[in-house]
Amino acid sequence: MRQIGKACGHFFICSTRVRSGSAIRGFVRHRMAAQRGGPALSHGRTSAFSTCPRPRARSLPMKSTVSDLVVQRSATTARGEAAVPTRLSVARxxxxxxxxxxxxxxxxxxxxxxxxxxxxxxxxxxxxxxxxxxxxxxxxxxxxxxxxxxxxxxxxxxxxxxxxxxxxxxxxxxxxxxxxxxxxxxxxxxxxxxxxxxxxxxxxxxxxxxxxxxxxxxxxxxxxxxxxxxxxxxxxxxxxxxxxxxxxxxxxxxxxxxxxxxxxxxxxxxxxxxxxxxxxxxxxxxxxx
Ligand code: SF4
Incomplete structure (x- = not known):
């Protein structure tokens, strides 16, 4: 999570709603954008985090590692983008x-x-x-x-x-x-x-x-x-x-x-x-x- 924060600069906003599934998917998109080397998602309409106010985000606990795990999968994002073609091991x-x-x-x-x-x-x-x-x-x-x-x-x-x-x-x-x-x-x-x-x-x-x-x-x-x-x-x-x-x-x-x-x-x-x-x-x- 911290690495992601460093990579995209939006960590504190992202961490607010990782407890919810939409946040996980949003986080996946966010992480994928960062991994592609481009700008992370603009926090526009399509971002699951777009409604997270920054001050409150800082006051919330950091959430689980699920995002880190899920983002490594090969998936199709909710917007139909090709995803990172990584396959997790069975254990992961x-x-x-x-x-x-x-x-x-x-x-x-x-x-x-x-x-x-x-x-x-x-x-x-x-x-x-x-x-x-x-x-x-x-x-x-x-x-x-x-x-x-x-x-x-x-x-x-x-x-x-x-x-x-x-x-x-x-x-x-x-x-x-x-x-x-x-x-x-x-x-x-x-x-x-x-x-x-x-x-x-x-x-x-x-x-x-x-x-x-x-x-x-x-x-x-x-x-x-x-x-x-x-x-x-x-x-x-x-x-x-x-x-x-x-x-x-x-x-x-x-x-x-x-x-x-x-x-x-x-x-x-x-x-x-x-x-x-x-x-x-x-x-x-x-x-x-
Ligand atoms: S969306 Fe699904 S997981 Fe969430 S509260 Fe409703 S039934 Fe439960």
Whole structure:
């Protein structure tokens, strides 16, 4: 952080909002500009730090090393600029993902952060060929701090097992990092995140994608598909096919496992087979070890 300050001369302004994801992304752009040898970002509209008043910045604590880690990745900036073509080692990627989780935990960019127990980021193989993206953590995920550990996760594990894959071979995460729910008595009932909440959370997911760099993604359900493809997606019509995200990365769209759990029990077998067929496009069936 100090080196960056020396390099670009805007360190104290930058350090104010590193706790938030937009600040991390802004910081990435800022650092990249400095690394390219040109002037760092002018603190104009596009800078995440443009609203940080300098006097207050000096009074705030310096933040984590996440920026230093994240800026070394090969990424595409929010403005579509080519990024520094550096690939982190697996160990550094894991470290960066941990820092990202801590930063996500502190995020309050939408109302969900204040109500949930903790943020739930992804987990799995950091050099996975496939990243599976669900909607948001559920009740169990919120308590345990891990993705897909509830009933939907168990169904996903069953499907992976049927196809000859294990969870450890993939990277599994969610589009929205905090649990959205409504209380019914003492029960916390899942509530679909609003579009604005999913959009607010998108940069965190993008940070994970930029760090893990999966060649392809699987979007489970409409929220993940919309966030990844940047448009409304009619999942029942567009499922079982590859689509391109704005950067050209292939995204396979299919149902979220919770849709199967909620579905008509009489059609459950048929729905299960159709889902396996969809998943099998991204995760070709292989013999179990
Ligand atoms: S859901 Fe996403 S944007 Fe909203 S507070 Fe949590 S991490 Fe931040």
């Amino acid at each position: 990627t894991r470290e960066a993902l941990l820092e990202l989780k801590k930063a996500t935990d502190r995020c309050r960019e939408c109302p969900l952060g204040a109500r949930a127990t903790q943020a739930v980021c992804g987990e799995g193989r950091v050099r996975s060929a496939i990243m599976v993206v669900g909607e948001q953590p559920g009740d169990k995920e919120d308590v345990q701090g891990r993705p897909f550990v509830g009933p939907a996760g168990k169904l996903l594990d069953r499907a992976l097992d049927e196809l000859g894959w294990t969870r450890e071979e993939l990277y599994v995460t969610n589009a929205v990092k905090h649990f959205k729910y409504e209380l019914r008595g003492k029960r916390r009932m899942h509530k679909t995140p609003a579009q604005r909440e999913a959009e607010a959370c998108h940069h965190w997911l993008q940070d994970e994608i930029d760090l893990v760099r999966p060649p392809a993604l699987v979007a489970l359900g409409a929220t993940a598909a919309r966030v990844l493809l940047g448009r409304q997606v009619a999942v029942t019509k567009e499922r079982g096919r590859w689509h391109g995200d704005p950067s050209g990365r292939p995204v396979l769209v299919t149902l979220h496992p919770s849709a199967l759990l909620r579905g008509d029990p009489r059609q459950r077998d048929e729905a299960w087979q159709a889902w396996l067929k969809d998943l099998g496009i991204a995760l070709p069936r292989k013999a179990k070890d």
